[in-house]
Amino acid sequence: MILGYIDESGINYSLRNGYFKDGPYAIWTCILINEKKYFDVEKIVQDLSNNFLPASLKKKELHGHSIWAERKTGLETEKKVFKYFEELMQLTGKLRVPILI
DSSP, X not given: OEEEEEEESOOOOOEETTEETTOSOOOEEEEEEETTTHHHHHHHHHHHHHHHSOHHHHTXXXXXXXXXXXGGGOHHHXXXXXXXXXXXXXXXXXXXXXXXO
């Protein structure tokens, strides 16, 4: 069985100059994972977050905008956040995890 995780971009409905802060588009993304790989992928993603993200983000659901905002707290954190996203993108390629946008 193939498992799919679907989510939309942006959760901020506040306005800036008459436009939504998140931009004029809603983008839905789906990650498809074979159920046999699910627990392996989950463990690897948890390890990535433990290695690169600050403790303040590890105790909640990970959202790209929260991770990206955290980079502003210091140079060392910024490097780790960039590395986290780099490793995450490489991971999806290495494991051949399809991402539909």
